[in-house]
Amino acid sequence: MFKIAYLGRGGQGIVFAATLTAEALYEKGYYVAQLQNYGASVRGGSVLGYVVADHEPIKNPFIEEFDIIVVLHEEGLKRWKRLVEKSKKIILDKKLVKTNIPGAIKAPLSTIAEKEGVYQALNIVAVGAVFSILDIEGIDKVIDKLLQKRKNYEVNKKAYMIGKRSFQHHNH
Amino acid sequence: MKRMFLSGNEAVAYGAIDAGCRFYAGYPITPSSEIMHMMAKLLPEAGGVFIQAEDELAAINMIIGASWAGLKSMAATSGPGFSLMQEGIGYAVMTETPLVIVDVMRAGPATGQATKAAQGDLMQTRWGRHGDQYLVVLAPESPQEAYDLIIEAFNISESLRTPVVFLMDEFIGHGREVVFRKEPGEIKLVERRRSSDHEPLFGSDDPRIPPPMPRLGEGYYVLVTGSTHNEYGYRDVHSFETHYKLVRRLKEKIWGNIDKVFKYEVIGDPGRAEKAIVCFGSTCRSAKEAVMGLDNVLLIRLITLWPLNYDLLRELLSNVRLVVVPELSLGQLIYDVQQVIDSGIKVVGVNKVGGGVPIYPSEIKKALEV
Amino acid sequence: MIKHEHLSLKYMRREVLPTAFCPGCYNGIVMNALFQAFEELGIYDLRKYVFVSGIGCSSWIPSPYIKADSLHTLHGRAIPVATGVKLANPELEVIVIGGDGDLASIGGNHLLHAARRNMDLVVIMINNLVYGMTRGQAAPTTPKGMVTPTTPYGNPEEPMDVARLIANTNANYVARWCVSQYLFLKNSFKKVLGEIKRGFRFIEVYAPCTTFVIRRENKTPGQKLKELMNTCIGYEKWEKLPAEERTKHIPTGVFREEDKPGFLDNYKQLIARLKR
Numbered sequence: 001m002f003k004i005a006y007l008g009r010g011g012q013g014i015v016f017a018a019t020l021t022a023e024a025l026y027e028k029g030y031y032v033a034q035l036q037n038y039g040a041s042v043r044g045g046s047v048l049g050y051v052v053a054d055h056e057p058i059k060n061p062f063i064e065e066f067d068i069i070v071v072l073h074e075e076g077l078k079r080w081k082r083l084v085e086k087s088k089k090i091i092l093d094k095k096l097v098k099t100n101i102p103g104a105i106k107a108p109l110s111t112i113a114e115k116e117g118v119y120q121a122l123n124i125v126a127v128g129a130v131f132s133i134l135d136i137e138g139i140d141k142v143i144d145k146l147l148q149k150r151k152n153y154e155v156n157k158k159a160y161m162i163g164k165r166s167f168q169h170h171n172h
Numbered sequence: 173m174k175r176m177f178l179s180g181n182e183a184v185a186y187g188a189i190d191a192g193c194r195f196y197a198g199y200p201i202t203p204s205s206e207i208m209h210m211m212a213k214l215l216p217e218a219g220g221v222f223i224q225a226e227d228e229l230a231a232i233n234m235i236i237g238a239s240w241a242g243l244k245s246m247a248a249t250s251g252p253g254f255s256l257m258q259e260g261i262g263y264a265v266m267t268e269t270p271l272v273i274v275d276v277m278r279a280g281p282a283t284g285q286a287t288k289a290a291q292g293d294l295m296q297t298r299w300g301r302h303g304d305q306y307l308v309v310l311a312p313e314s315p316q317e318a319y320d321l322i323i324e325a326f327n328i329s330e331s332l333r334t335p336v337v338f339l340m341d342e343f344i345g346h347g348r349e350v351v352f353r354k355e356p357g358e359i360k361l362v363e364r365r366r367s368s369d370h371e372p373l374f375g376s377d378d379p380r381i382p383p384p385m386p387r388l389g390e391g392y393y394v395l396v397t398g399s400t401h402n403e404y405g406y407r408d409v410h411s412f413e414t415h416y417k418l419v420r421r422l423k424e425k426i427w428g429n430i431d432k433v434f435k436y437e438v439i440g441d442p443g444r445a446e447k448a449i450v451c452f453g454s455t456c457r458s459a460k461e462a463v464m465g466l467d468n469v470l471l472i473r474l475i476t477l478w479p480l481n482y483d484l485l486r487e488l489l490s491n492v493r494l495v496v497v498p499e500l501s502l503g504q505l506i507y508d509v510q511q512v513i514d515s516g517i518k519v520v521g522v523n524k525v526g527g528g529v530p531i532y533p534s535e536i537k538k539a540l541e542v
Numbered sequence: 543m544i545k546h547e548h549l550s551l552k553y554m555r556r557e558v559l560p561t562a563f564c565p566g567c568y569n570g571i572v573m574n575a576l577f578q579a580f581e582e583l584g585i586y587d588l589r590k591y592v593f594v595s596g597i598g599c600s601s602w603i604p605s606p607y608i609k610a611d612s613l614h615t616l617h618g619r620a621i622p623v624a625t626g627v628k629l630a631n632p633e634l635e636v637i638v639i640g641g642d643g644d645l646a647s648i649g650g651n652h653l654l655h656a657a658r659r660n661m662d663l664v665v666i667m668i669n670n671l672v673y674g675m676t677r678g679q680a681a682p683t684t685p686k687g688m689v690t691p692t693t694p695y696g697n698p699e700e701p702m703d704v705a706r707l708i709a710n711t712n713a714n715y716v717a718r719w720c721v722s723q724y725l726f727l728k729n730s731f732k733k734v735l736g737e738i739k740r741g742f743r744f745i746e747v748y749a750p751c752t753t754f755v756i757r758r759e760n761k762t763p764g765q766k767l768k769e770l771m772n773t774c775i776g777y778e779k780w781e782k783l784p785a786e787e788r789t790k791h792i793p794t795g796v797f798r799e800e801d802k803p804g805f806l807d808n809y810k811q812l813i814a815r816l817k818r
Binding site: 241246405 | 553558569589605606611612613616618620623624625628629630631633634651809
């Protein structure tokens with residue numbers, strides 16, 4: 001069972017990161033549940049998007065402890081700090097998250113994204129980072145297929161690959 | 173069976189289409205709008221009619237008209253819109269108009285928190301209208317069940333000639349999960365009984381059997397009125413007998429069919445359990461995780477919230493010493509539990525509402541430790 | 543001896559006669575005009591007509607008196623119910639009959655939006671100037687200064703000119719006639735039932751309440767009818783009157799007349815586009 005969460009701020013595409021993750025796992029044949037918690041459909045405010053995937057039907061989608069949580073903004077942390085702290089693997093964006101959480105990995109996702117010119121697709125960089133940890137066979141192909149169906153394919157594809165590489169690099 | 177990845181709202185729309193719903197009227201409101209979006213897309217393709225109403229008052233009354241013209245009809249809304257629909261729902265009860273009304277609950281009262289899940293409309297689904305009125309309320313726990321149960325909602329509304337309220341919450345409405353959509357041949361559909369000559373359209377000897385319902389335009393010269401009426405539809409706004417007979421029959425039509433409409437799920441052994449959880453809707457998902465590995469806890473999930481089989485609930489809870497009732501409200505279902513248990517038994521509510529935060533399994537577990 | 547029957551009887555449910563309307567009520571004139579229109583159009587059976595009404599005296603015309611399918615709905619909600627009926631079965635001709643309070647006050651929003659959509663309905667609004675069924679309280683159409691139970695010191699509000707309001711929407715047909723203008727009224731009914739058979743068709747009938755308007759003026763319905771013959775004038779003539787004269791007269795006539803596609807035609811086009 002995978003329990004993956006993305007946390008950030010309205011406008012960062014957190015829900016889409018969860019959607020892409022969920023749809024990719026769905027395409028790989030998993031039972032998947034995807035939920036989100038966000039403010040009104042305007043920018044700002046915290047956004048939490050998460051995915052549970054399993055080979056069995058999902059009994060309970062209300063998750064208290066995530067396997068992986070990627071935090072892309074301080075704003076999200078303010079509200080969901082306790083939930084973040086309970087997670088097994090915590091990835092904090094080095095630049096956008098100031099708070100330190102013991103045991104968390106500080107990853108320069110936004111810095112690299114900016115340098116590579118895909119800052120607007122930071123959410124997809126985060127998805128790449130998650131799948132570099134999960135390492136599911138053939139997932140890149142599925143992600144590629146899903147991204148092709150949407151706008152800004154080139155940027156998104158690049159962002160995903162950056163996420164996959166940069167995080168592996170950081171991890172080692 | 174077709175495997176899909178759908179939100180509960182989308183699942184409701186597909187289920188409604190598969191149940192034969194061919195008319196939808198609605199007004200945009202969070203968190204139910206996706207049902208409307210989907211119906212706007214699916215209905216014209218299915219040969220049905222979609223209309224965006226000017227408000228919820230119009231929406232509920234449009235589906236009443238469409239139902240009398242012969243189409244299975246639905247409207248979906250959320251708290252504030254559901255409040256506006258109450259008068260129309262009462263009219264549908266009085267005129268025995270089959271309808272399905274979906275309420276995707278958000279935190280209230282008033283505008284409250286539009287994007288945040290809640291379960292505080294429970295009592296309103298039962299008692300939101302004035303006067304003596306009864307209908308059926310169903311509540312799924314997941315997108316898959318939303319799909320399957322909305323078909324059942326249409327079947328019940330057709331077979332009992334009654335509005336059915338379909339009660340969801342934002343977690344189910346917006347949460348996406350794998351849903352298996354049935355093929356047409358796999359679905360059992362119930363249609364309202366059409367008229368035969370001389371049979372009254374608003375009365376029956378056995379109150380449990382609803383009278384037949386013709387389509388408008390078939391030459392029955394149908395008289396439909398929200399005023400008190402006799403079995404032929406003629407208004408009688410003075411006599412005690414006519415009114416009493418009518419409301420008694422309408423009540424008995426729902427409560428007399430409780431065996432057909434009351435659905436529930438039990439996990440655990442009522443004979444051995446010392447503690448119990450009573451829940452409905454998405455909250456039961458956490459409850460199910462909470463009882464895993466606990467063989468002294470009974471879980472009762474109510475799928476039908478109205479009419480409620482109090483006798484059965486009393487029987488199931490007769491041996492326990494503690495009942496936990498988790499709700500995304502300050503507590504409404506808890507009154508049903510308190511009604512059926514002895515005064516010595518402890519009833520504990522796990523109440524959480526607002527902010528879009530679910531009740532977690534650990535919180536239910538903790539309440540069970542009392 | 544040949545017994546001649548009133549032409550209206552064949553359109554009515556005889557078993558519920560006499561009607562519950564007050565003696566002299568102008569509802570009878572409206573009913574006769576409508577039934578005569580049907581007869582002159584050669585329509586003798588109303589089984590493909592559905593009448594929808596709300597709450598109020600005029601809402602009782604179809605329920606129970608007209609021998610056709612009828613839905614007597616909630617206060618103000620006749621138009622949405624009628625919309626549902628029409629869209630679910632376009633073969634049916636759907637006619638709404640209601641009062642000014644029902645259609646223009648509590649149901650005012652539905653009236654505006656049905657007109658905006660050019661919804662395929664005939665709406666007959668009998669404007670009796672008050673809430674007649676509940677003892678003559680002020681309505682949105684009550685003239686300024688009129689004394690009613692809710693305006694004991696005289697109505698401080700300006701009335702609404704419903705027909706001219708709807709004439710500024712997308713409706714296909716808008717007319718207003720006084721009950722004293724029987725032939726015009728009947729011909730308008732014939733027009734919307736026999737000629738312009740689509741879109742939103744709105745006919746206001748100016749028919750002051752016999753009990754709570756006319757009797758309060760110490761007049762009989764007959765006297766008032768004679769008076770209305772002078773009060774109600776063509777709107778072209780009315781527009782030329784000086785301002786102080788205008789308030790004493792009711793402008794009548796056909797304010798709008800078109801035969802453009804209604805909601806249903808547009809919806810059918812959408813479906814056809816989908817199938818292509």
